[in-house]
Amino acid sequence: MSPTGESSAAVAADFVLRGASELVTMNAPPAEGLGAIAGGALAARYGVIVWVGREADLAQAVDLALDGIDADAEGHCVLPGFVDAHTHVPFAGSRAAEYGERLAGSSYGEILARSGGINVTVAATRRASEEELARLSSARYDSMLRHGTTTAEVKSGYGLTVADEAKQLRAAATPHALRRELTFLGAHLVPPEYAGHADDYVRLVCDEMIPACAPLARWCDVFCDEGAFTVEQARRVLSAGAAAALGLRIHADELARSGGSMLAAELGCASADHLMHATGEEIAAMKAAGVVAVLLPGTSYTLGVPFAPARAFLEAGVTVALASDFNPGSCNCENLQLMISLACQGMKLTPDEALYAATVGGAAALRRDDVGNLAVGKRCDFSVLVAESRTELPYHFGVNLVSDVVVGGRVVVRAGSVCRGSSAPEPTAVCARDAPPEAGGSR
Amino acid sequence: MSPTGESSAAVAADFVLRGASELVTMNAPPAEGLGAIAGGALAARYGVIVWVGREADLAQAVDLALDGIDADAEGHCVLPGFVDAHTHVPFAGSRAAEYGERLAGSSYGEILARSGGINVTVAATRRASEEELARLSSARYDSMLRHGTTTAEVKSGYGLTVADEAKQLRAAATPHALRRELTFLGAHLVPPEYAGHADDYVRLVCDEMIPACAPLARWCDVFCDEGAFTVEQARRVLSAGAAAALGLRIHADELARSGGSMLAAELGCASADHLMHATGEEIAAMKAAGVVAVLLPGTSYTLGVPFAPARAFLEAGVTVALASDFNPGSCNCENLQLMISLACQGMKLTPDEALYAATVGGAAALRRDDVGNLAVGKRCDFSVLVAESRTELPYHFGVNLVSDVVVGGRVVVRAGSVCRGSSAPEPTAVCARDAPPEAGGSR
Numbered sequence: 001m002s003p004t005g006e007s008s009a010a011v012a013a014d015f016v017l018r019g020a021s022e023l024v025t026m027n028a029p030p031a032e033g034l035g036a037i038a039g040g041a042l043a044a045r046y047g048v049i050v051w052v053g054r055e056a057d058l059a060q061a062v063d064l065a066l067d068g069i070d071a072d073a074e075g076h077c078v079l080p081g082f083v084d085a086h087t088h089v090p091f092a093g094s095r096a097a098e099y100g101e102r103l104a105g106s107s108y109g110e111i112l113a114r115s116g117g118i119n120v121t122v123a124a125t126r127r128a129s130e131e132e133l134a135r136l137s138s139a140r141y142d143s144m145l146r147h148g149t150t151t152a153e154v155k156s157g158y159g160l161t162v163a164d165e166a167k168q169l170r171a172a173a174t175p176h177a178l179r180r181e182l183t184f185l186g187a188h189l190v191p192p193e194y195a196g197h198a199d200d201y202v203r204l205v206c207d208e209m210i211p212a213c214a215p216l217a218r219w220c221d222v223f224c225d226e227g228a229f230t231v232e233q234a235r236r237v238l239s240a241g242a243a244a245a246l247g248l249r250i251h252a253d254e255l256a257r258s259g260g261s262m263l264a265a266e267l268g269c270a271s272a273d274h275l276m277h278a279t280g281e282e283i284a285a286m287k288a289a290g291v292v293a294v295l296l297p298g299t300s301y302t303l304g305v306p307f308a309p310a311r312a313f314l315e316a317g318v319t320v321a322l323a324s325d326f327n328p329g330s331c332n333c334e335n336l337q338l339m340i341s342l343a344c345q346g347m348k349l350t351p352d353e354a355l356y357a358a359t360v361g362g363a364a365a366l367r368r369d370d371v372g373n374l375a376v377g378k379r380c381d382f383s384v385l386v387a388e389s390r391t392e393l394p395y396h397f398g399v400n401l402v403s404d405v406v407v408g409g410r411v412v413v414r415a416g417s418v419c420r421g422s423s424a425p426e427p428t429a430v431c432a433r434d435a436p437p438e439a440g441g442s443r
Numbered sequence: 444m445s446p447t448g449e450s451s452a453a454v455a456a457d458f459v460l461r462g463a464s465e466l467v468t469m470n471a472p473p474a475e476g477l478g479a480i481a482g483g484a485l486a487a488r489y490g491v492i493v494w495v496g497r498e499a500d501l502a503q504a505v506d507l508a509l510d511g512i513d514a515d516a517e518g519h520c521v522l523p524g525f526v527d528a529h530t531h532v533p534f535a536g537s538r539a540a541e542y543g544e545r546l547a548g549s550s551y552g553e554i555l556a557r558s559g560g561i562n563v564t565v566a567a568t569r570r571a572s573e574e575e576l577a578r579l580s581s582a583r584y585d586s587m588l589r590h591g592t593t594t595a596e597v598k599s600g601y602g603l604t605v606a607d608e609a610k611q612l613r614a615a616a617t618p619h620a621l622r623r624e625l626t627f628l629g630a631h632l633v634p635p636e637y638a639g640h641a642d643d644y645v646r647l648v649c650d651e652m653i654p655a656c657a658p659l660a661r662w663c664d665v666f667c668d669e670g671a672f673t674v675e676q677a678r679r680v681l682s683a684g685a686a687a688a689l690g691l692r693i694h695a696d697e698l699a700r701s702g703g704s705m706l707a708a709e710l711g712c713a714s715a716d717h718l719m720h721a722t723g724e725e726i727a728a729m730k731a732a733g734v735v736a737v738l739l740p741g742t743s744y745t746l747g748v749p750f751a752p753a754r755a756f757l758e759a760g761v762t763v764a765l766a767s768d769f770n771p772g773s774c775n776c777e778n779l780q781l782m783i784s785l786a787c788q789g790m791k792l793t794p795d796e797a798l799y800a801a802t803v804g805g806a807a808a809l810r811r812d813d814v815g816n817l818a819v820g821k822r823c824d825f826s827v828l829v830a831e832s833r834t835e836l837p838y839h840f841g842v843n844l845v846s847d848v849v850v851g852g853r854v855v856v857r858a859g860s861v862c863r864g865s866s867a868p869e870p871t872a873v874c875a876r877d878a879p880p881e882a883g884g885s886r
Binding site for chain 2: 095097099103104302304333335337338344345348349351392394395397398399415416417
């Protein structure tokens with residue numbers, strides 16, 4: 001109420017974004033144009049969006065605090081921050097050598113069987129200190145932010161002991177502007193010291209790792225596939241995870257049609273991920289159970305295997321999320337913009353379907369109702385492209401089209417550089433030109 | 444000779460690079476490890492390399508001027524600048540809308556036939572002023588530099604009138620740190636006003652455009668393919684180009700096996716480019732004539748068609764160059780790092796073969812003996828990766844692994860940003876930390 005007793009029409013804000021050529025709210029599905037507003041603007045307070053509309057209405061609708069940030073997209077396109085629902089960030093070591101082997105024709109399974117592959121990462125991750133893993137993770141989070149990802153799911157799964165899984169999860173939680181959803185993936189593979197004794201390892205996961213790691217994570221995941229864990233073992237792990245109040249997700253039907261998606265439907269997992277071998281039966285079961293399909297085109301690209309049947313999922317009405325699967329073996333890429341390109345080229349998604357899957361889809365896979373679109377009540381997380389239209393994003397591929405990123409109403413990337421306390425604005429900055437240099441320090 | 448009459452062993456330099464984890468000189472072929480020197484260093488004077496060796500020998504071998512630049516790669520890998528031997532940079536307009544059409548199944552030919560496609564770019568380029576084209580080109584050159592390309596071939600071919608082709612070539616020559624080889628491609632397509640009168644257009648190209656444009660270019664190119672120019676028309680264009688003292692190159696066998704490669708061999712073209720439909724016969728002819736195969740994996744990726752038979756070319760002993768084909772229609776990507784990834788994934792090149800093709804191969808395609816490798820007498824053009832080993836480059840894909848770029852002994856990109864007169868070093872700069880901020884201004 002105003003002092004005169006009349007209700008004020010203006011909403012109070014501490015952050016305003018204007019100057020967007022189009023503000024792609026994602027408040028409508030691809031078939032309805034993604035809710036893009038030409039000349040759109042938004043306002044936020046305390047990191048949460050309080051107003052979205054046309055810039056022409058901004059002055060009347062919003063009351064920006066005197067010390068608020070008045071950011072200008074200077075004629076560029078604004079997108080919600082990407083939500084990457086599947087990553088394996090906190091690892092140590094490089095597997096560049098294996099990359100050449102795979103090109104020469106060795107399969108994922110062959111490399112694994114020679115006890116190279118993922119075991120190289122396990123050994124390096126076990127050797128690394130928590131501080132080293134946190135440093136490595138933080139640098140990767142920087143890169144994810146710079147490419148427009150503002151929320152990411154992050155899995156453990158290279159420690160494979162109680163102490164090393166917990167170490168990975170603590171390292172993954174290192175303070176950073178990137179929003180994270182942590183996932184315990186102790187059942188990623190059977191570690192070498194348990195070779196031939198997978199059930200004993202599953203017992204360790206259920207009886208010791210989950211109790212120790214549940215307080216550090218929100219989700220429990222399992223790699224259910226040929227050469228990994230059986231459906232029965234995966235059911236035990238996920239049931240123990242659920243008993244520890246963890247949400248459930250699953251690596252399913254990546255290497256073979258092996259029952260993982262059906263288990264996801266049975267247990268009501270939030271997502272089943274990979275799904276290159278899913279068929280109509282799996283798709284129908286996932287649809288009925290509300291399981292989100294997390295599709296990872298960078299993995300198919302790297303492994304040289306077919307892409308998941310994305311169109312079949314969409315046609316069945318299953319919610320599709322596009323994610324990076326960023327990991328040191330089968331997809332060493334953290335850039336969701338390239339995943340959008342690969343989804344268009346390899347899975348025949350339309351550009352708008354791919355953008356929706358990388359934002360709204362990712363949020364659905366993580367059961368987050370506060371990110372993925374730009375609406376009142378949502379987090380003020382968005383990126384500014386060096387392009388006037390979202391259509392440039394899959395069209396102009398292989399480069400980073402994100403120039404500026406805002407998380408919770410704070411500028412965290414400006415002109416391609418992550419903002420720290422000491423960083424000065426770049427001469428080419430397009431965003432938040434009036435913001436103080438110290439805005440948005442990410443640590 | 445020193446004052447005492449003894450010859451001095453030290454070579455005078457005004458630029459030194461030290462601190463490289465590996466200096467990949469490209470002075471040996473892939474099978475011999477690319478001439479990589481662990482702990483390598485180099486020195487240059489007046490932009491030309493005067494010494495290459497192990498850093499341990501640098502102090503004794505090189506005498507750096509007091510005001511010289513002493514750059515430190517700080518433990519990162521150093522590569523020669525990429526040589527991109529096939530680009531179409533100076534265009535106006537966007538064809539993002541067509542991108543969606545193509546994903547929905549329309550072929551390149553279908554889009555062209557509906558007089559969309561390339562004609563959209565022709566119309567926009569004709570409308571654009573020389574200054575506008577120069578500004579657009581300069582921004583694209585910035586991006587190419589930032590991704591590690593230091594020499595690029597740049598074609599006209601969207602003007603298609605005497606005045607507009609010349610305008611494109613003058614715009615392409617806008618002052619910039621990127622080294623360029625300009626190519627006249629008036630015979631890119633038959634413009635709408637000559638529809639059904641291709642021979643008349645060829646006459647215009649030969650009799651008027653080539654005389655007007657030859658002083659502005661080094662090369663003459665022609666698009667010889669189904670739906671473009673016939674072998675006989677291409678022969679006329681290239682012969683006129685040769686008569687005007689232009690070197691020859693050709694777009695060949697991209698859309699169909701249409702005789703372009705054979706013509707390249709017949710006329711002794713420096714390169715034949717695209718080559719998706721080349722067979723053993725074409726490969727043998729090109730080998731015999733010393734024609735370099737310029738392969739463009741980004742175009743196959745975008746069009747969803749098979750990759751060129753790269754391994755067959757290599758096995759036959761043909762020199763292979765990897766290039767971007769950066770253009771607004773069939774490959775809107777200027778990043779050669781992604782082309783290296785695509786060549787590994789799609790053409791089954793080894794990472795070292797792909798790196799060699801993007802440096803030494805590109806130089807061979809442009810008949811340049813001063814770029815592409817790091818040896819005494821060559822230009823001091825290199826990039827510093829944010830990686831210790833070159834093997835990270837195709838392994839960690841979809842992101843820009845180049846942090847710093849030097850052209851002719853001047854720092855032109857630092858920590859991912861193009862250096863201008865006024866730009867201050869980034870806090871994360873890894874290269875040339877002792878260089879004055881004004882070093883390497885690119886305009």
